[in-house]
Structures are given as structure tokens and as C-alpha cells.
Amino acid sequence: MNPFVDLGEKAQKASKFLALSDAASKNRVLASWSAALRNKTKQILAANQKDLELAKAQGMKETMMDRLLLTQERLDEIANGVEQIIALPDPIGTVDEMWKNEANLNIGKKRVPLGVIGIIYESRPNVTVDAAALTFKSGNAVILRGGKEAFHSNQALVKVLQDASKSAGFPKEVVQFIEDTSHETAREFMKLNEYLDVLIPRGSGKLIQTVVENATVPVIETGVGNCHIYMDKAAEMDMAIDILVNAKTSRPSVCNAAETLLIHEDIAPRFLPEIEKRLAPFATELRADKQAGQFLENFVPATEADFETEFLDFILAVKVVSNIDEAIAHISRYGTKHSEAIITSDYFAANQFQNEVDAAAVYVNASTRFTDGFEFGFGAEIGISTQKLHARGPMGLRELTTTKYVIFGEGQIR
Template sequence: MDVGSYVVEKAKTASRAARILSNMGPNLKNKALDDMAEALQNNKELILQANKLDLDNAKKSGKGKAFIDRLELNQKRIDSMAGGLIKVASLPDPIGEVSKMWKRPNGLRIGKVRVPLGTIGIIYEARPNVTVDAAALCLKSGNSVILRGGKEAINSNVAIYNTINKAAVSAGLPEGAIEFIDITEREAVETLMKLNEYVDVLIPRGGRGLINSIVKNSTVPVIQTGIGNCHVYVDESADLSMAENIVVNAKTQRPAVCNAMETLLVHKNAAENFLPHLGETLKSLGVEIRGCSETKKLIPYAKLATEEDYDTEFLDLILAVKVVNSLDEAMDHIYKYGTKHSEAIITNDYNASQRFLNEVDAAAVYVNASTRFTDGEQFGFGAEIGISTQKLHARGPMGLNELTTSKYVVYGEGQIRK
């Protein structure tokens, strides 16, 4: 098989479908989403069997617990995917929304209208749920989608794609509304990244290596998502009981996701009263601590942190810790090592909280709350296609509105420019 030609044909089909989808009303799109949810439930056993093949292969190749967690499906997770489809169907359709209308002195009436981006390529790694989430959000927002998942989840993704695509087409969506590239060779991605004629935007979801490679090599516009070297800073005025609850949640509730905390910063005046008890709590939860020399004095079992540890998105039960002298030092550390995803301060000092909110550059900045809330559903968007960590077009959880753009519609009565 000629991989390049195969991918081009997929892109052409998706591009043709995008023209139809852009003018499709909400009722048909919603019916397709509901039917896709029902199909997932009806084919649950088939999907789980496919997922077991991927899990067995991952375990044989020595993949870690965090990787397995991202890859694994179960009945609850399939129920959640189906529920997500139904929830997206219930959301207001953004297409055709007039955000502004005004009249010029010459009589022209100008309106700004929300329209789809077109054809969106999603390149992702070992998270089969992305196959469903991405398809749902793209379809609802009037876009066609080309999905290319990682080889480690190929069996799961194929089973899910076949299930939801059949349901979508049966409901009346055009062929190509959802495309899936089932070739795992690198050449498939290399081709997709260059198809500006047919693909309007690429959204990579995965680790630093995947995202950096696509940003550097793609000629198709890219929205960067997902790398989350997130910090929690415990200020000297913090309620230490609340701080411990937030830190434990941010690190351990689900460590393999991009909004989990990776580095804890603690003011020197709070460290002695905070770190020893926290260390015992985290130890009981299986967290490995890598800290500075001051941290090691207060948490004897901690390993000495390296520069690399502070620059790492662990996605695992590993936590880097540093004792800092001031709020400024904490923010300087975040500026140096952060990935502009999610950052939090725990404090009872209003001025400190406001400085943190104003001066820390990230998609989401928190006061006295866990970074784990950076999520489309938690923000009330219904769902998300990823967390954008860049500044152009979209930033933060990308829901339906972030998968659209705008165009101007102009009504005249024979006006000409003089």
C-alpha cells in the first residue's frame, strides 16, 4: 500500500464531508451523536476484547502503570464515553451564532457569524477515549475529523471507530465526516502534516516529543495541547490542612493526566510545619518524592531532585518538591519550568493571590483549588478536545466554540466604495 496516497484520499474525503457538515442543522448532528452513543453500548464487549489485545501487548513491552491507565478501557469508561456523546448532543449548537451585528454610516449592515474550522486532524497517543471525544466535538461544531491514534491503541481505536462511524453514516452524516488512519507507520503522520489543501488545522494530543515534532514539521496550522508541568505553590499564609488536601488531590487523584501536579513549591516559613506530615501522607499513597536539600531535611525518604526533575511531566506517582524563599522565587521557578498549562497558589493572603493570578502566565491559574479542574466538563463546556497551552486562537480547555472561527456577512443595497 502507498501510505501517502492512502492518507491523501482520506483527507480528500474528509474535506468533501466538511462542506456538507458546515451547513447541516443541529437535529441531524444530534441524532448521529445519540446513535453513536447507543452503538458504543451495544458493542461494548467487542471494544473491550480489542482493548485487551492492546493491553496485553503494552504489558509485554514493559509499559508502566501510567501508560496502562491511559490505555485501559472498562465498562465504566465506555459508559463515560457514551455519556459524553449524549452530553455533547445536548449542548447548544454554536454554528450560525451571530456574535455581533452593526450598521455603518453608508448603510452596510455587517455581522460576525460563527462557522466551523473545516477539516481537523487529531494526532494522539494511547488514549482510546480521544477517538470518541474528538469525533463528537468536531461533528457537533460542523467539522469533519481525521483521527490518527498511536500504534499501542490500534485495536481499540479501530473497534471504536468502526462502531461510531457506522452509526454516524446510518444517521445521515456524509461519508468522511469521521475518518480514521489505521496505518501506524510514521509516514502517515508526515503526509497528514503537509496536506494544507485539505486539512485546516492539526491538534496533537500526547507527550512533549509528539507535540514538538508536529509543531516543528507541520505546514498545516497546529494548536498545541496537553503538556502539563503543573505547579502548586503553598504560601507562608496558607491553611496547611487545606493545602495538604489540594496537593494530595492534584498529585494522586489521577496522576497520568496533563492537569495533575508535577512540582510542589513551599514557602520556607511553611515548610517545617507542612512537609513532614505531607511526606508521610504521600508515602502512604505510593508517591515518590524528589526534593531539594531543604526538602530532604524534612522528608528523609525523599530523593535529591535534579534539574531534569523540575523540568519533567512525570504522569506518574512522582513529585518534585522545592522549598522557596518567597512568592517571587516561586513564580520565577514556574516561569522557568512551567508549560503554561495550570498553576495554583494556596494562600490566605489576598495580595499574594492577586499577584499570582496577574503575573503567572498559564491557561488556567488557581487560588486555593486543585489543578485537576482544568477540564472542559469541569469548566461547564460539556466536553473538550484538549487543553490548549498556546495563545493564538484558543487557550485552555477547547470546547465547541474553540473548534469554530468566524466570518463576516455584509448586507448592502447597492453601495459602492468611493
């Protein structure tokens, strides 16, 4: 039998079981997952170490190694994320609204699972558990296809989840994992229309574009994060720099990290030397336009490509702008509709920025690093959607459901 047919048929069977499972039963399984992740830490970290050793031997960048790394602390955070999902309301079966039509029919919109969800992702093993837990709680079976960089980690994590599911009386196929990491297999996976209800890519722009261009299955597109911090002329310096340093350096390899600083010309002479000083301990390379370069000791002249790039590294593009309109126009041209922030004490500037910037998340006086399902109270996230249909921004439980109309009559005919 074709391995994908086998995966697909088992996933569909598991999805039907899940769709009829109540919240208490699903939460009981999720609790067993969280406990198993904590109990199997040694095995999971040993598998992760294999991936790290292979990545190092192949010359992977340190910032990308950070995405791959699992530690005791990170595993605890992953298990905590599962526990947060347990605490969230189950959207399945809820009725969003109910009304009567002219024929006196009671018409309601009821939340139901999508069915079978496929997820293609790269070198972040935490996605394995986040995706599995969210799809499970929302009543969906999932087929995971991770990148070769995290193969051993993903394999170990899925085994832990499957064993715990089986012990709790659920089919282990609620979570399945494609072990073949070849490009050919990935392309075949993208065309499983008979079995997949939706496909979600998480990773680099190249991965996402490949899925969008090749998939015949409906796709929810998660986006590249070319995120901006705009320091307005009314910005308070200490707060502005604290936010920038956090947004750029706390985890530069993630999609909600800041990649470009836009700074008003009135404050650039005073702010930029201090910004350079604060970023120096992180060895952050500044790629500055000509005007910004006047106020920096060490910088690389910025090119057009720098303002288009998601660096995922300790690199920051810097541009001086003459007003907020220029900042918004720059974001409109180069942004990826992910996360954008303005730092200002001017209410009207903040309001204009939030109204005119087209992005999934628009911040006033806060770091872009908060664009995250965990931080938004979703327990975890399946990804951050930058498209506008069905879901936008961090996708939690509700975004993994659809609706069906339920209609109650008393013998009406038309």
C-alpha cells in the same frame, strides 16, 4: 489512488455536508453514537484488551497502562460526554456581533466550521470519541491518527461511530481513522495542506514538538503539563494537603497532574512531614531540594532536570521558597503555561498569583486536575491549548470554529 488523497477528498465532502446540517440533525446523530457506544461495550472492551496485552508484553509502565485502559465505567463516562455535547448550544451560525458602518452597511461576524481537522494523538482511546464528537457538533469532519498502543481500541471505536453515522443518514466519513501507525505516515499526514484546515497534536512533549517542527498544515499546539502547586505561608494545612494529594495521585499520567510542589519556608517544617505521610500510600517518590530535604525522611535529592520534567508518574519535585515572588519566578522559568495553583487564605497573595502567573489556567485553592473540558462544562475537550493564538486552555465547540463577516447592504457602492 494515494490513500491520503482518498481520505482528504472524502473528508472535504463530508465537511460540506456537515456545514449545512442543522443542530437537531447533528444532535440526533450524536445520540445514536452514545447509544451505540453503550450497546457495543463488549466488542470495544475486547479490542481494548488486545491493546492492554500487547502493552504489558512490551513493558509499558502501569501509569501509562492506565491511560490506555477502557472499562465499563470509562465507556459510560465517554458516552455521557457525548450526551453532554448534545446539550450544549451549537455555535455554528451564531452571530457574535453586528454593527453598522458609515456607509450604513450591516456587518456581522458569524460562526462557521474550520472544515477538516486532523488530530494526532497517542495512547488514550477516549480521545477518539471526544475528538469526534466535538468536531462533529461544531460542523467539522475529522481524520484521526492514534498511536499504535491503542490501535485496536481506536479501530473499534471509529467503526462504532461510522456505523451509527451511516444508519442515521450521515456520511460515515465525518470520522475517519488512519490505520497505518508508522512515523512516515504521520509525517505525510502533517503535510496535507490541500485537505486539512488545521492539525491538533495531543500527547507527549516529543509528539507535540515533532508536529510543530514538521507540519506544513496550521497547528493548534496542545501543551505539556509541568504543573505546580504553591503552598503560600497563609495556606490552611488540611486543605493544602488534600489538594496536593488529589493533584498528584488521582491520575498521575495526565497533563493536568501536579509535578512540582513549591512551599513557603515558614510552613515547610510543619507541612512537609505530613505531606510525606499522606503521599506514602501511593509510593510517591519525592525529589526535594536541600532545604526541603531537612523535613523529609525519605527523598531523592532534586536536580535541575527534575524541575523541568513532566513525570506522568508517582514522582513529585519539591522546593522550598522564601516568598511568593520566588514561587512565581520558578513557575515562569520551569512551567509550561498549562495549569498552576496557589493555596492561600491571603487575598492579596491570591490576586498577585493570578495576575502574574502566565498559564492557560490559574487556580486559587483548587486542584489543577480540574483543567479539563468535561469539568469546564464543554462536554469533552479536543485538547488543552497552551499557546495564545486562536485558542487557549481546554478547547470545546467554540474553539473549533472560525468566523466570517456577513454584510447586508441596500445598493451601497464605494
